[in-house]
Amino acid sequence: MTPRRIGLLHPGSMGAQLGKILRAGGHEVKYCRAERSPRTIQRAQEADLRPVNDLEDLCEGTEILLSLCPPEAALDVAQNVVTAGFTGLYVDANAVNPERMGVISSLVTKAGGSIVDGCLIGPVPTRPGTTRLYLAGATHLTDEISVLFASSGLDVVVLDGGVGAASALKIAHSSFAKASRVLAALAHALAAEYGVQQALTGEARRRSRPALAEPDFFATVAARAWRWAPELAQAGEAYRTVGLPDTMLRGAEELLRTWGEHKDIEHAPLDQLLRELRTDQQGGA
Structure with missing residues (x-):
């Protein structure tokens, strides 16, 4: 060619x-x-x-x-x-x-x-x-x-x-993929507060393969948070345009921005990442 x-x-x-x-x-x-x-x-x-x-x-x-x-x-x-x-x-x-x-x-x-x-x-x-x-x-x-x-x-x-079909696919895929990882992080943060994080991971592995069973991946999520947060903002706009609620996506976007300082650093300790989520919630209360 x-x-x-x-x-x-x-x-x-x-x-x-x-x-x-x-x-x-x-x-x-x-x-x-x-x-x-x-x-x-x-x-x-x-x-x-x-x-x-x-x-x-x-x-x-x-x-x-x-x-x-x-x-x-x-x-x-x-x-x-x-x-x-x-x-x-x-x-x-x-x-x-x-x-x-x-x-x-x-x-x-x-x-x-x-x-x-x-x-x-x-x-x-x-x-x-x-x-x-x-x-x-x-x-x-x-x-x-x-x-x-x-x-x-x-x-x-x-x-x-x-034009627009590929963008729609990306937004549909990323809104689930990114938000599900953030929800898994929140679940682990709550479980850590009560000392049941290992049990949560074990239960997730027993029942499914998704993000909840992979807490070690949160460091990668944090490293990409600077990119993922704007993607979820775009997704929220797309959901609103067609009359669907964007509350969960806006919440996930806010939490991703909490991890913004970890840009391109894929080795942040798990306990630190979970602690940052907890501190952010307490500070915003």
Whole structure:
């Protein structure tokens, strides 16, 4: 296949790995190093991505832009891309709700560009079979993105329905997956107060496999809380839009923000994490 000129916003853990996959496929992948952390720049270098100085440089001559950023920044990133003059194919793979995706789509298409709605479910794809990239939009556009990842470790699934379908899937999946982990943490915090945490874990393992049986995973949850909290905020908006209650999601979002200081640190002690939940509740009473 003919190599494509691709821009990446931004090379975080997931973005850098996708950039690495695209580079292995023979494509040129650029990223904007302005305001990026040393860690992000190092990831980009390790993935053999080409740095440019600003967003205008990133957009110039680029055929496809892949947006992977925190959900609360997705709309601003799209607006900045449009302001920079990009009129190619914009792939928004952020955890935004369908309504927000609709706004982003309007921005891009009114400026003369085209858009594919995407979502990633699974960990950073370092081996086959773990992670899926779901795509939605016009068939000729989703086909254009699918072929970029052919024979890679990333599974691509094209959804029926137009722009917004992939975002809806991500929000539906993440609202359950993230909130259930937070509820499990609360359950363990209560059990710890009464000295029955081991019994709770044993009962959960006896009856089920879910989050309640995996308290050791809370450190990973805390490390990702800075990303998960905004995702749940997006999910809450989506639930409200269709007349469903968002109370539990808002509560889970608030608790995730309690763990915000553990960003990207996956070894916080379990007793500390549970104690932080308890202290937060007492302080807010």
